[in-house]
Amino acid sequence: MKILTLNTHSWIExxxxxxxxxxxxxLFTEDYDVIALQEVNQRLDAPCIKFPMTFCQVEHQVSLRADNFAHCLVERLREKGLSYYFGWQMSHIGYDIFEEGNAILAKKPFVAEAITVSPQVDPHDYRTRVNLVATFVTSSPKKIASCHFSWWETKTKGFAVEWEHFVQRCVSNSQDVIVCGDFNNPALSxxxxxxxxxxxxxxxxxxxxxxxxxxxxxKKIDGWEQNTTPLRIDYIFVPDKTVVTRYQRVLDGEHSPIVSDHFGIQIELEK
Structure with missing residues (x-):
């Protein structure tokens, strides 16, 4: 199994x-089995469209708009002969003009669930965080999540609270979940x-x-304006005893072109 996670910073670059x-x-060249994307944007003023047959809706699904970044990718990949099921749900309003959220693209159909992990629920509050989880009925791993968490504040605010909410909803009841995304917390923090x-x-x-x-x-990016050193803040966490045959940073200007203010992570798992 081959998985990618990327904070796309879509339509903002x-x-x-x-x-x-x-x-x-x-994406076409690498032919991933599952793709987890964050900061997947659609303009507030873009026209709404019907949900495609390959779209996996969540409860209280926000409307899909014509310029939804994940939808555009899926449509163009389909034209090239590569088909994906996909899901997306808004987390909050970004930059005053976008509905920003997380997306999952997968070659197999899945049941999508949106999990609000933040105490905030107002979509106009950038601290509102809604992560997307895909549950696969006929394959392993059973669940894959695309997540975008807040920064560390204290043990009772920010990331710490969001992670605990996420664990309670998704991790603690499953021995077979892969968690991908932008965690906004550097390695060893x-x-x-x-x-x-x-x-x-x-x-x-x-x-x-x-x-x-x-x-x-x-270097410094949105949300890390004071940063001066390279940081690993994007991750793919896998179940204990998973055999990871390969880990590679991609879309980094070395192995493939830069497309975002984040680099991507690609892993391959033993079948």
Whole structure:
């Protein structure tokens, strides 16, 4: 199984159409089984469209708009001969003009669930966080999540609270879940250590038999304006005892073109 996670920063990057095309080419070439995307945007003023047959809705699904970044990827990949089921749900309003959320693309159909992990629920509050979970009926792993968490504040605010809510809803009741995304907590930080306190999850970077690349941001970006050093804040956490044959940083300007302010992570799991 081959999995990608990427914070797309979609439609916000300079030369967004060019970077969309570069990402599209990468996805087609790599032929991933599952793709977890964060900061998947659609403009508030874009027209709403009917849900495609391949769209996996969540309860209280927000309308899909014509420029939804995940939808555009899926449609273009289909034209090239690569078909995906996909789900998306809004988390909050971004930059005053976008409905921002998380998406999952998968070659197999799935049941989608949106999990609000933040105490905030107002979509106009950027602190509102809604993660997307795909449950597969006929394959393993049973669940894959695309997540975008807040920064560490204290043990009772921000990431710490969001992670505990997520664990209660998704991790504690499952021995077979892969958690992907932008965690906004650098490796070895308090937030990272909190994740590893879960007895069922391990960092795929640490488990990988072979690995290339580490940091997923190199300098200051939105949300990390004071950052001056390379950081690993994007992860794929896998069930304990998972065999990770390969871990590679991608879309980083070395192995493939840069398409976002984050680099992507690609892992391969033993079948």
């Amino acid at each position: 300079e030369a967004p159409i060019e970077k969309f095309e570069l990402l599209l080419d990468h 308090e937030g990272y250590q909190q994740i590893l306190e879960s007895e069922t999850l391990r960092d795929s970077y640490q488990l990988a038999k072979t690995k290339q690349g580490e940091a997923t941001i190199l």
